[in-house]
Amino acid sequence: MQLGGKTVKRTESVAPSERPIAMGLIVLAALAIHLPLLLMKLPLKSYDANFHIFFASHYVHHWFNPWNAKWYAGFSQATYPPLPQQWIAVISRLVGLDMAYMAVQLAAILLLALGVYRFSKLWVNPRAASFAALASVFLGSESFLVYSAGQLATTSAAPIYLNALPYLFEWVRYGKWRAFLKASVLFTAAAAAHHATLLFGSFFFALPVLALVLLDGRDGDRPDGERTPVPAFVLRTVAIVAIVGAAIAIVLLPFWIALIHYPVTQTPIPHPSRANYILSPQWGLNYFIVPYGALILALPFIAIRGSMVARLRPLLLGFWVAFLIGLGGTTPVAHLLLGRAFEVLTMERFSYWATLLALPFVGLLAAELIDRFRMRAVFALIVAAAFTCALAVAWSTFRPADASNFKVDSVASWLNRDGHDNYRYVTLGFGNKIARLAVLTDASSVDGEWNSGRMLPELTRYGAGALTSSKYFGEPGLDALRAILRHADRYGLKWVIVRDHYYDPLLKFAGWRQVDDLEDRTITIWSKDGVPPAMPVNAPQIPPHWQGILWGILPFGSSILALLAIFIPDGKRRDRPADHFLDAHENLVSGSVAS
Amino acid sequence: MNKGRLLAAFISVATVVFIAIGTLWPGPSAAAYAGGKSLLRPSSTPTAAVENLGDEIRLLAWEKAYSRLGNKAQFTEQEFEHDLTGYYLSLRTYATLESFDVRPLHASNNEAEVQIRLHWSSVVGAFVNTRNLRVVKNGDRWNVDWPLVKKPMVPPQVIAVNYLRWDVIYRGPGDDWGVQDVEAPHVRIVDMHPVQRAEGVVVLGELLNEDVVPAYVSVRATLLSKDGSQIASEGSFDKISHILLPKQITPFLINFPNATLSEVGSVRMEPLSALVSASADPVIEIENQRLNPAPDASLTGQLVNQSGQIVNIAHVLGTFYDKTGQVVWVADQYTDSALLPQSPVPFDVHIPEDLARKISSERTVIATYSVGGFQ
Numbered sequence: 001m002q003l004g005g006k007t008v009k010r011t012e013s014v015a016p017s018e019r020p021i022a023m024g025l026i027v028l029a030a031l032a033i034h035l036p037l038l039l040m041k042l043p044l045k046s047y048d049a050n051f052h053i054f055f056a057s058h059y060v061h062h063w064f065n066p067w068n069a070k071w072y073a074g075f076s077q078a079t080y081p082p083l084p085q086q087w088i089a090v091i092s093r094l095v096g097l098d099m100a101y102m103a104v105q106l107a108a109i110l111l112l113a114l115g116v117y118r119f120s121k122l123w124v125n126p127r128a129a130s131f132a133a134l135a136s137v138f139l140g141s142e143s144f145l146v147y148s149a150g151q152l153a154t155t156s157a158a159p160i161y162l163n164a165l166p167y168l169f170e171w172v173r174y175g176k177w178r179a180f181l182k183a184s185v186l187f188t189a190a191a192a193a194h195h196a197t198l199l200f201g202s203f204f205f206a207l208p209v210l211a212l213v214l215l216d217g218r219d220g221d222r223p224d225g226e227r228t229p230v231p232a233f234v235l236r237t238v239a240i241v242a243i244v245g246a247a248i249a250i251v252l253l254p255f256w257i258a259l260i261h262y263p264v265t266q267t268p269i270p271h272p273s274r275a276n277y278i279l280s281p282q283w284g285l286n287y288f289i290v291p292y293g294a295l296i297l298a299l300p301f302i303a304i305r306g307s308m309v310a311r312l313r314p315l316l317l318g319f320w321v322a323f324l325i326g327l328g329g330t331t332p333v334a335h336l337l338l339g340r341a342f343e344v345l346t347m348e349r350f351s352y353w354a355t356l357l358a359l360p361f362v363g364l365l366a367a368e369l370i371d372r373f374r375m376r377a378v379f380a381l382i383v384a385a386a387f388t389c390a391l392a393v394a395w396s397t398f399r400p401a402d403a404s405n406f407k408v409d410s411v412a413s414w415l416n417r418d419g420h421d422n423y424r425y426v427t428l429g430f431g432n433k434i435a436r437l438a439v440l441t442d443a444s445s446v447d448g449e450w451n452s453g454r455m456l457p458e459l460t461r462y463g464a465g466a467l468t469s470s471k472y473f474g475e476p477g478l479d480a481l482r483a484i485l486r487h488a489d490r491y492g493l494k495w496v497i498v499r500d501h502y503y504d505p506l507l508k509f510a511g512w513r514q515v516d517d518l519e520d521r522t523i524t525i526w527s528k529d530g531v532p533p534a535m536p537v538n539a540p541q542i543p544p545h546w547q548g549i550l551w552g553i554l555p556f557g558s559s560i561l562a563l564l565a566i567f568i569p570d571g572k573r574r575d576r577p578a579d580h581f582l583d584a585h586e587n588l589v590s591g592s593v594a595s
Numbered sequence: 596m597n598k599g600r601l602l603a604a605f606i607s608v609a610t611v612v613f614i615a616i617g618t619l620w621p622g623p624s625a626a627a628y629a630g631g632k633s634l635l636r637p638s639s640t641p642t643a644a645v646e647n648l649g650d651e652i653r654l655l656a657w658e659k660a661y662s663r664l665g666n667k668a669q670f671t672e673q674e675f676e677h678d679l680t681g682y683y684l685s686l687r688t689y690a691t692l693e694s695f696d697v698r699p700l701h702a703s704n705n706e707a708e709v710q711i712r713l714h715w716s717s718v719v720g721a722f723v724n725t726r727n728l729r730v731v732k733n734g735d736r737w738n739v740d741w742p743l744v745k746k747p748m749v750p751p752q753v754i755a756v757n758y759l760r761w762d763v764i765y766r767g768p769g770d771d772w773g774v775q776d777v778e779a780p781h782v783r784i785v786d787m788h789p790v791q792r793a794e795g796v797v798v799l800g801e802l803l804n805e806d807v808v809p810a811y812v813s814v815r816a817t818l819l820s821k822d823g824s825q826i827a828s829e830g831s832f833d834k835i836s837h838i839l840l841p842k843q844i845t846p847f848l849i850n851f852p853n854a855t856l857s858e859v860g861s862v863r864m865e866p867l868s869a870l871v872s873a874s875a876d877p878v879i880e881i882e883n884q885r886l887n888p889a890p891d892a893s894l895t896g897q898l899v900n901q902s903g904q905i906v907n908i909a910h911v912l913g914t915f916y917d918k919t920g921q922v923v924w925v926a927d928q929y930t931d932s933a934l935l936p937q938s939p940v941p942f943d944v945h946i947p948e949d950l951a952r953k954i955s956s957e958r959t960v961i962a963t964y965s966v967g968g969f970q
Contacts, residue, residue, distance in 0.1 A: 329625025
């Protein structure tokens, strides 16, 4: 551009801001994106949302009795950490179960933004950390787990865990007792929400943080000028591991007792997250492209920056291992590292953790891009974030957990009338609607969706999931179905409710007879003659009363304690190492990378 | 190279190597989802060509499977698919290919014969189809010639229907099955005895409907120890024909896995009957019935549907007697293709080798399933 014969170089009108995005704005962004979706009850279409609501509905009526007679002829809910479901049960007194689920999920989403910000500040400067927090609102894996998978426990535990990690850093690095207390109660609450998050989070999240303490504390010339002697490091680490370990052992005592007495030894059930995503591209799309979204473009940056900056290397390694495991059967790593657990766990949660570990890098990349390209970068990042979030949210409609959306109210009212609930039932072709049906009916089923909690030998012997979807598990699924129908008399199983006529020949030849139909004959009810009424199962797995009391008090109590603890003032504010150290170091490195 | 660059290079290279290993040599879970295929199996041998075809059939990738065939010009893709899944709704339609075995029979430079045994799982149990495939070399690839069985055509005809039928009038739509105020049809166990087999104790016998009305029947057996305590209780499940017309007889077989006959003091039998609507239609005739001696002892024959409607699945129950007329064994088989009117469908009921020599006669009972048919 020429002005008065002089050439003027075009510049941006706004200088780059060094200030972080206010947390209030990030929370507003999270509300703007997720609140409407949750008010629309979009997660109800997901795989597991109704499962959590079913568990919560049990706590509504039986807070101190984890034995639930509605699935598997009876099973213990102490086999699954209860915190999010107990919160749903509490809030449901005000707004009903569905909206209570949405409220708990929303709280988890908001806590995630805060947790990502605090966790990222350990590694990068506050501005980059605020970008990371904002990115968490649009994170594909978060939306995938919330709206498609319905993994409330995982998405609730991770934010609590992330919020605990900075306190772990402060305790081990500086020996602050308040940080010790807060870290302990938050870790315990995270375990009460989801035990696996704590177990694997220790490797992917806590070990890098401890390594960071070592890196920052080994030299006296660090910006905060304070060394962390190795004996102090070891002592503090051992102390918090011991205290948190003991706290978790007590808070989840009925869970551990159940796990020790009845370990999960059943035949593994196939899950497509263990597929090779190249040989099975449809699953690659589902478990890699959708959860990662535009974050895939940042992978080279993560590898390069994470390697070049010594302080970021522990975070890089944590991310890399979680990333490889999250690829399922695409690499042999998950199978090698997890052993038999590879056949029990599902892999999408590892991708979720990998993306959380990637967020500090994403924040750093966003800050540098905006510094360099200004509005063009802002526009590109908004497009990338919106695309990632939109794809993951829309995925629940493109690839719904249950393609046929139908109501089960008529089935529930049929079961609840004329004494039909004196007998047990099983559904065929109901998909994940069986949890919704279980919430609505008083009758008990021999089927269910919590595979690790089932004890019926007819179900644990075969590598299949819910009976209602038997045909999708091939021969093992059909073997399990035949085995349970064979023992119909034993379990008082009189009703088979069919929405898939695939199963009709078996019922016909095995002596069942169609007695009624519902919903314009799309659902048929089959019955077997001579079946005695269902009797309560007197299983050794029934938790004694004292365990029920513990289960009703301690996990929920741990979350109350965590809420109270975070209101304790932090005391004298100490600048985080990343505030000073990384500013100088990042500029040095980013110059070489960006130039 | 500094440490950082070395680490970045290591992570990048290691990731690529891990992905390559996982793709070229997928683990069992990954291979199962990929239909057993890896990137290392081109159709460069007759066996590999048949294995690839089997993988595509298992994945229901009909277009790909059809494109591999050497004789695809002789039939359409739809005919190929229906040859495997059934032209009419049948057990094959309800089946999924669980696995397959491939066995080369003979081979030359340009032609080979390979046998493929397809292990199907269906809602009523597993069954096996065997096909001998001609494989022809085409350039550096081998192509399979699929031995298509053409769609059976039934000539236009009129079939008179004069079968017997019994209707039951219930009190109302809320009247549950089995909760009836009428007397149950009279049924009687005419033969029963337990036998020890490798898999456990088996209780087998026959049940007769002595009444003049049709009956829904089932049998429950309880093994009692010598001190009278209960060992186990099981039902006949599908090893029985549950609908018996007047004076009709059915065999039954009840399995007690892991039980030992020496521990059994007595067996308590509980036959159950209830009045039901029933029909003599469809009438299934058995032709060319034959007891084949060991080895490979079996009961073979052909089922002919004498009615005018399609029977989608037929269940053949064979009762085998010794010279004294006592039941020696009960065996069954589901037909995997639909029974069209007047079109014979073969059946082959396997008989255990150790029992084959004791058998001197047999009786065959057919139960049927028709979509939307009379219950």
